[in-house]
Amino acid sequence: MVLAALSVLSLVCAATADIKVVRHVSRAPRSLEPAVIPEAQFVVPITSTAPRRKSKKSNLSSLRKQASPNNTVVLEGADLDQEYLTNITVGGQSFTAIVDTGSSDTCRKRLVALAATVSIPLRPPTFKAFPKVSFNISYGDGEFLSGPVGFDTVSVGGLSVTQQEIGTPDLAAWNGDGVNSGLIGLAYSGLTSVFNTTDPTKASSKNHIPYDPFFFTAVKQGAVANPFFSLALNRGPLTGYSATTGAPSNKDAVFFYYTVDVDGYTFTGSDKLTTKNNNTILDSGTTLNLVPTKVAKAYNAQFVPKAKLDKDSGLYLVDCNAKVPAFSVTLGGKKFPIDARDQILQAGTDDDGNVVCISGTQDGGEDTPDNVFILGDVFLHNVVSTFNIQTNEMTVTRRKKY
Incomplete structure (x- = not known):
């Protein structure tokens, strides 16, 4: 079947074999033509x-x-x-x-x-x-x-x-x-x-x-x-x-995680932000999105009421019934919106038994060249990710709302 999808180069935190520190090597995304993906042989x-x-x-x-x-x-x-x-x-x-x-x-x-x-x-x-x-x-x-x-x-x-x-x-x-x-x-x-x-x-x-x-x-x-x-x-x-x-x-590289180059993040006020680093892992074992500090700070300020940074946990806490601002991740020039239901997560209860909620998009550190960010389940709930292990490419397909 033909999917309106975006092929994004994934270099998987590549590093030469004689270097201990894992460093991401970035290449330009390939053609943005729709990808042709055959019907699956096996479904698990x-x-x-x-x-x-x-x-x-x-x-x-x-x-x-x-x-x-x-x-x-x-x-x-x-x-x-x-x-x-x-x-x-x-x-x-x-x-x-x-x-x-x-x-x-x-x-x-x-x-x-x-x-x-x-x-x-x-x-x-x-x-x-x-x-x-x-x-x-x-x-x-x-x-x-x-x-x-x-x-x-x-x-x-x-x-x-x-x-x-x-x-x-x-x-x-x-x-x-x-x-x-x-x-x-x-x-x-x-x-x-x-x-x-x-x-x-x-x-x-x-x-x-x-x-x-x-x-x-x-x-x-x-x-x-x-x-x-x-x-x-x-x-x-x-x-x-x-x-x-x-x-x-x-053949000269050692590959580890699946990564993508993020062009940017779109939300109210994001036009004033620029990001430098594209070392972003797509990880099915991490719940949250961990994005550059200035992106997390600006986005969480758009919740109504605003999300507040808890210094003890390092997490943005948010009212469980807050109004969620729209948020999209741009890959290869294509925007992939995240459903509002994924942006407020119940994280437990406080000492008084009140439910505590956190933002789905959190601070992953400063936007430095060698930092590594994560798009977790908050993002992955909204796409189908296809991984090609021979070309080291990923095809990200937007899912219908469910």
Whole structure:
């Protein structure tokens, strides 16, 4: 089918392999002609949500702190950040797994609440071990997930790949969410977590062994006709879907997150603002939009009554019944409006039991060349995002109002 869509170049926070600091490299958007996207071969329903993983929060925080001035507090995301779950099978066994455009690992784990270090034997009989390596994610507070690596058949929504490299943590000291037991990461191999050591304490960037995430394997094996997938996230109880319809072109680069160049933000008074930085991640695991400081300040002043910046949390608080100002994100010269329903979010209650609401568009830091901003679910609820892993392009399609 033909979609009135915009193709936007996505360089995914590219960096040369010998540079530790991840830097975004910008290129001009390609033709703005409508994109032709075939009907999906496989459609995967998003079944539910779960709180964002600590590893994801830590990765984004570290990335953004690298570029932030010393006097800027990096907003990691709100406690209401959610990740999206779907059903998968590994070696014929069924699991609930996170589908995430901001992660890359394919792993299968038992995410139950763990108060102490425990062993969790989960590998099916079809699992083929990858010797002398390990899967490892460690956190500064002592929590960790680690275990063997191997290969198995992985199926998602009817799409199956064989010999998919997966991590199988069987040693954990981690407070899980009690809901999901796996991950289907859709970003690039630079974010995978396999290391050339069997000792988790020795895992480092020097012995990191990147591997092909699930969808990259599907493309290489010819399991899909085209090298791109689409993601549509709904607000409310119907959480959305991921649809598949089908290696980075720069061999000297390491790719991480999916990013887009934002031309600008449109709202009352925005004509007086100019933005310099275009390092913006599209992330299905972050609820809020994190935009340049001056954009967030000017936009939140347009709520009636005005949103107020809470110094303790770093968040703009807003009256739950406030009048929401119109807001659009411009990509490649095309405006993508955000529904007003996405711009006021309930964030909990105060000490008196009153509901506290926050703005969906928050301060992501100063507009410096190396800062990184995020368009989260507040934006993604309003578009269908199609990711082409061979051309490193994204097609953003405006959704009908729902």
